[in-house]
Amino acid sequence: MHGGWSDGRTWLLGGPGPTRAPFGGVPPRWFKDALDHLIEERRCRPLIVVCPTCCNRSKCDSADFSLASQLVGLWHREFVQCLMPAVESRYATYARTGFESDLRASRNHRAFAGFSMGSVACWHIFEHCLDFVRWFLPMSGNRGSGVGWARRAVEANGMGKEDFTILATTGTDDFAAYAFASEVAMLAERWPEQFKLGTNVFFRYGVSRTHEMGAAFGYVIANLAWIFPAQKE
DSSP: OEEEEETTEEEEEEOOOSOOSGGGGOOHHHHHHHHHHHHHTTSSOOOEEEOOOSSOSSHHHHHOHHHHHHHHHHHHHHIIIIIHHHHHTTSOOSOSSSSHHHHHHTGGGEEEEEETHHHHHHHHHHHHHTTTOSEEEEESOOOOSOSHHHHHHHHHTTOOGGGOEEEEEEETTOTTHHHHHHHHHHHHHHOTTTSOBTTTEEEEEETTOOSSHHHHHHHHHHHHHHHSOOOOO
């Protein structure tokens, strides 16, 4: 699954595919080089990016959409119980320790991004881990099952629109664009007091971009520079 997080910490998840490589086969060096340039050019402050996977336990995961969906729907447990503590207790981050209380206290410095099935995971992280993550970058993948889950997540955590930001992106020629755009629009139309376009919800199209990793790669780079801009000297 394509995916990940940042420090910022950014978690970047992608969809099931024939390879375990981050972003569905885009060479990790490409992503690293792009991040290095962002930081060197002072467009983005230094950050940690983690690219985990939740599918591809076997060859069946990628071919079985129902199984992949099931794994994605449960992955938030591993994110909170295993991955975040392992990474943030080892490296210097805004979290004092890997305990949940400190991970919650540092949520403003954490983003989660996902493409395709990784985007579905991103919505699940919003639903179950809003108290751990401040920034969300879903790309070309809708959660489904209506949008009531999103409002319930916000209310359960006692949050308002000033407490989180959604940066949704897809391509104009992406086969997933219609369902994805419709889900984001539904959020904004039904509950503008919590999901307000132009305030804490942003929707962008990549012109002529399709459902492919090169497009997702560009979306992530552009949004990270926006979320974690370099601090002025």
